[in-house]
Amino acid sequence: MKRIYAREQYCINCRLCECFCKTAHSVSKDIIKAHKTEKPEPVSRLFVEGDNMLSFAVNCRHCDKPACVEACITGAMVKDPETGIVINNSERCVGCLSCVLACPYGAVKAGNIAYKCDLCRGEEMPACVKNCPNRALIYIEGGSER
Amino acid sequence: MKYVIIGNGAAGISAAGAIRKHDKKGSITVISDEPYAAYGRPLISYFIKGTVTQDKMPYKSPSFYEDYRIKTVFGQSAEKIESGSVVLNSGQRVEFDKLLIATGSLPFIPPISGLSGNPNVFTFLKLDDAIALKKAVKRDSRVVIVGGGLIGLKAAEGLHAICDNITVVELADRVLAAVIDKQGGDIVSDHLEKNGIKCITGNSVEAFNNNEAILKNGEAVGCDILVVAVGVRPNVRLAESAGISINKGIVTNENMQTSNPDIYAAGDCVESFDITDGSKRILALWPNAVRQGIIAGSHMAGGAEPAEKGTMPLNSVGFFSLNVMTCGITDPRDNSYETIIKTEGQKYKKFVIKDDVLRGFVLVDSPHRAGLYTALVRDKKPLSSLSGDITEEMGLINFSKDEIKKKIGGGEIQ
Numbered sequence: 001m002k003r004i005y006a007r008e009q010y011c012i013n014c015r016l017c018e019c020f021c022k023t024a025h026s027v028s029k030d031i032i033k034a035h036k037t038e039k040p041e042p043v044s045r046l047f048v049e050g051d052n053m054l055s056f057a058v059n060c061r062h063c064d065k066p067a068c069v070e071a072c073i074t075g076a077m078v079k080d081p082e083t084g085i086v087i088n089n090s091e092r093c094v095g096c097l098s099c100v101l102a103c104p105y106g107a108v109k110a111g112n113i114a115y116k117c118d119l120c121r122g123e124e125m126p127a128c129v130k131n132c133p134n135r136a137l138i139y140i141e142g143g144s145e146r
Numbered sequence: 147m148k149y150v151i152i153g154n155g156a157a158g159i160s161a162a163g164a165i166r167k168h169d170k171k172g173s174i175t176v177i178s179d180e181p182y183a184a185y186g187r188p189l190i191s192y193f194i195k196g197t198v199t200q201d202k203m204p205y206k207s208p209s210f211y212e213d214y215r216i217k218t219v220f221g222q223s224a225e226k227i228e229s230g231s232v233v234l235n236s237g238q239r240v241e242f243d244k245l246l247i248a249t250g251s252l253p254f255i256p257p258i259s260g261l262s263g264n265p266n267v268f269t270f271l272k273l274d275d276a277i278a279l280k281k282a283v284k285r286d287s288r289v290v291i292v293g294g295g296l297i298g299l300k301a302a303e304g305l306h307a308i309c310d311n312i313t314v315v316e317l318a319d320r321v322l323a324a325v326i327d328k329q330g331g332d333i334v335s336d337h338l339e340k341n342g343i344k345c346i347t348g349n350s351v352e353a354f355n356n357n358e359a360i361l362k363n364g365e366a367v368g369c370d371i372l373v374v375a376v377g378v379r380p381n382v383r384l385a386e387s388a389g390i391s392i393n394k395g396i397v398t399n400e401n402m403q404t405s406n407p408d409i410y411a412a413g414d415c416v417e418s419f420d421i422t423d424g425s426k427r428i429l430a431l432w433p434n435a436v437r438q439g440i441i442a443g444s445h446m447a448g449g450a451e452p453a454e455k456g457t458m459p460l461n462s463v464g465f466f467s468l469n470v471m472t473c474g475i476t477d478p479r480d481n482s483y484e485t486i487i488k489t490e491g492q493k494y495k496k497f498v499i500k501d502d503v504l505r506g507f508v509l510v511d512s513p514h515r516a517g518l519y520t521a522l523v524r525d526k527k528p529l530s531s532l533s534g535d536i537t538e539e540m541g542l543i544n545f546s547k548d549e550i551k552k553k554i555g556g557g558e559i560q
């Protein structure tokens with residue numbers, strides 16, 4: 001499956017990926033509203049780590065054997081057998097955060113429920129990748145491609 | 147090939163999926179004495195609260211059994227295992243080539259006088275328990291919950307939504323004693339008290355007379371309904387009938403095979419290996435049941451799911467919006483462990499370290515990126531190989547540059 005990979009050598013810690021992720025996961029899909037007025041506040045699904053010396057974005061790996069799915073007590077967290085995308089079904093999540101505790105990448109976000117990358121639900125290009133000015137995020141088959 | 151699974155819980159259903167993945171043709175039969183499609187057992191407290199309705203409880207999609215061509219025998223119990231078949235309470239026999247025992251837990255019932263046959267006494271393990279309890283409890287009922295472990299406290303939280311008088315009585319000096327230290331447990335009970343649940347620790351219920359629960363110290367607590375939640379024990383009755391070896395739970399090898407090569411076991415009924423303290427014990431936890439079910443199912447069908455290398459206690463649970471996470475050793479018995487504690491208001495973080503390895507932790511109201519700590523415990527990662535102070539905050543940034551590249555660049559996908 002296609003996954004998002006980060007290339008830290010090109011990341012300048014601008015955090016545009018977070019802004020566009022938050023917007024893509026808002027109701028309004030409007031970058032101003034998503035950041036200033038929308039309630040409940042939309043949640044960015046990735047984490048940018050680091051400082052101006054070394055930084056990179058951490059996205060869900062959509063693991064082959066996702067620990068978050070095995071940890072989920074409700075059945076909300078599922079890996080789609082066709083697309084491989086790991087999605088948390090927000091209507092079924094009760095916010096126990098077992099998935100947050102299980103994810104070895106720390107890639108599930110803790111809120112009143114769990115939030116995670118859904119690869120923009122099968123969009124051709126996820127919002128974070130599309131809007132990264134430096135191609136520090138790439139969306140490709142395989143991985144390890146630098 | 148005829149596969150039979152006894153128990154339609156986390157382990158049973160995960161095994162059924164894994165079997166079908168490896169064997170498209172064989173017949174799979176799941177037997178359960180509960181008359182329901184597999185559901186999220188931990189959701190029964192949310193059902194009482196009313197935040198999860200019964201139709202939202204199934205763990206799999208409605209078409210799961212059909213899609214995976216799984217025959218279901220629900221509402222019937224397996225009574226015996228003998229020479230290649232399971233005998234049901236109806237007398238019917240179900241033949242198997244490979245059998246999985248995934249019978250879960252039974253509630254432990256302590257010797258409290260006035261329990262037996264009393265309609266005002268409940269346990270809290272099954273959806274039917276929750277349905278009955280929800281019917282019996284009125285807004286002004288006085289409910290006493292015996293046991294302040296995970297199940298008792300979740301019962302208390304759920305019942306609080308429909309009842310004003312709830313008391314938890316716990317024998318240990320703190321709630322959640324099996325998984326958390328005193329300081330962490332006290333934060334949880336303070337939070338419960340603030341939300342209207344009375345917590346009595348260091349005491350137990352000795353008798354119940356339908357009007358009062360009499361405590362060990364002689365005190366009487368007004369009580370119309372008693373919920374017994376002092377813990378669970380592995381349900382090994384059937385395994386015993388099959389002559390399989392049993393220690394603390396059913397004994398298996400790392401492929402979840404029992405002493406009878408045609409019979410596998412997984413989940414709460416199995417004795418697990420705890421990698422954090424090296425002990426063999428019961429780890430009655432959902433993720434453990436799922437993993438063991440997948441391993442068992444795969445090996446029953448000739449697959450090669452990597453063996454069970456051991457597991458560890460891992461809990462994440464919320465009480466009135468306060469998240470509590472625990473992993474591994476949280477309350478070390480001797481001073482060969484170093485502990486680091488960070489607190490701020492209700493936030494409480496405790497890290498337990500030995501020989502340069504994180505052995506366990508407690509995170510109260512501090513869930514941010516907790517899985518990174520879990521991975522350190524599981525992988526026995528030398529802490530000296532990490533940069534920065536991970537007890538303040540943890541990120542992939544604390545790993546070496548090569549490791550970071552691997553993790554974010556796709557060199558390593560779990």
Ligand SMILES: Cc1cc2nc3c(=O)[nH]c(=O)nc-3n(C[C@H](O)[C@H](O)[C@H](O)COP(=O)(O)OP(=O)(O)OC[C@H]3O[C@@H](n4cnc5c(N)ncnc54)[C@H](O)[C@@H]3O)c2cc1C
Pocket residue numbers: 073096152153154155156157158177178179180187188189190191222223224225248249250251270271272296297300301381384412413414415429430431432433435460461462463
């Ligand atoms: C209120 C509550 C909250 C919980 N919260 C958490 C949590 O937050 N996190 C966590 O990790 N774990 C939690 N747990 C524990 C978790 O639910 C269990 O570890 C998990 O369900 C174990 O799965 P299992 O498949 O081994 O057994 P079970 O889910 O118990 O399934 C076993 C099934 O087998 C059936 N059965 C038994 N004997 C027979 C027989 N002879 N014939 C036919 N059928 C039989 C039983 O009726 C049952 O349906 C909680 C449990 C409870 C009760």
